Amino acid sequence: MRGKNIVLAEDNSVLSLVLKFKLEKEGCKIFIAQNGKEAIELINKYQPDLILTDVMMEFVSGLELISYVRNELKKQTPILVFSSSGQEEMILNAFKLGANDFMSKPLIPNELVVRVKMLLLKI
Known part of the structure; x- marks a missing residue:
């Protein structure tokens, strides 16, 4: 995982900082x-090398973000989506659009690190 660039799209600043700390370690x-x-x-x-995104965000949703990466940029960058909604339809839509993995909130930071490692190994 050393030297990998990750974009984290999350509007909860406390969660962002926890995940940033864990992944920078x-x-x-x-x-x-x-x-x-x-x-x-x-x-x-x-x-x-990897994109982590919440589904519910201002301006552009996580689902729109997945669509942008897959359809506009034509990139296969691994995308892990998370959401507190737990709505089955939203999760299925994320996978249909091209998400590689999904986690429900509240996130378990150590589990997220393991999932990130697994996604980065597949590159």
């Missing part, structure tokens, strides 16, 4: 977006 470089619009800017700027 593993040697990753984390770019935090407070909303989907910022996430798109960071993805275009840094070409990340």
